[in-house]
């Protein structure tokens with residue numbers, strides 16, 4: 001019978017046999033999969049695991065510093081690399097969602113490659129790929145969903161890096177990954193985190209990206225997510241976030257007319273992201289959140305709630 005404990009024992013032993021004294025590099029994203037993969041490898045090979053956590057400048061508010069600290073607290077050998085400026089430069093003037101994804105994927109590989117080259121004699125690239133990623137990337141090369149959105153999690157690094165690939169979670173589903181993490185005493189808040197897309201807020205800012213728009217959306221998102229946590233709704237929702245719309249609308253503040261940004265909030269229930277239903281959040285919560293956002297976040301004067309399900313409406317707006 002499969003148990004998380006036996007999986008950990010067997011995997012650690014396999015990793016030790018296969019990796020010996022080799023060095024391994026792994027990109028941490030802050031998400032469940034890469035974090036659990038890192039813990040397994042850490043158990044197996046300790047300091048020979050070199051983790052790299054890249055700040056693409058498109059993460060949630062305070063995420064980079066908070067999660068980096070959390071990783072260090074777990075004993076991981078992790079280097080935080082703030083490449084925000086490089087990503088923003090590459091995104092300048094791009095509005096098309098797929099072009100944005102490609103630019104982010106390209107810069108990520110450049111940054112990661114630069115960092116990996118600093119590790120002398122590294123032999124392996126570890127990835128937090130899980131079973132559904134494998135399935136999805138197969139269908140993405142030919143299936144009907146091929147051109148819907150190009151997720152860049154699978155596929156990895158250019159050949160010239162010549163690293164061998166190690167993917168300890170490749171046979172697991174998400175709930176199994178969480179159970180494996182829990183059996184290694186990983187923090188419940190880390191394991192219970194909502195999924196967050198690799199291109200981050202770039203695909204939640206409709207149209208072109210600027211530092212100011214990122215800042216506005218980080219503030220809005222933080223009010224929404226912290227609110228969900230305070231109201232004990234966070235764990236009842238599979239994924240939630242805010243979209244910054246390329247729309248200004250008229251408002252009044254005192255005697256003044258304003259003409260400011262509109263944001264859309266989205267919260268969905270799902271099992272794998274392939275289909276999703278919008279969540280019927282309590283009106284009192286939505287009311288409070290809307291007021292908080294409009295009062296606290298300068299530049300936003302209107303909040304709407306997305307009541308569309310997938311299909312056809314994808315979870316991300318881009």
Ligand code: XMP
Nearest residue numbers: 150151152195196197198199273314315316
């Ligand atoms: P959609 O928007 O296709 O999203 O309904 C389904 C799930 O995938 C995530 N997502 C992405 N993840 N790179 C990622 O790593 C991407 O380009 C990307 N696009 C969407 C989305 O957040 C949801 O969990």
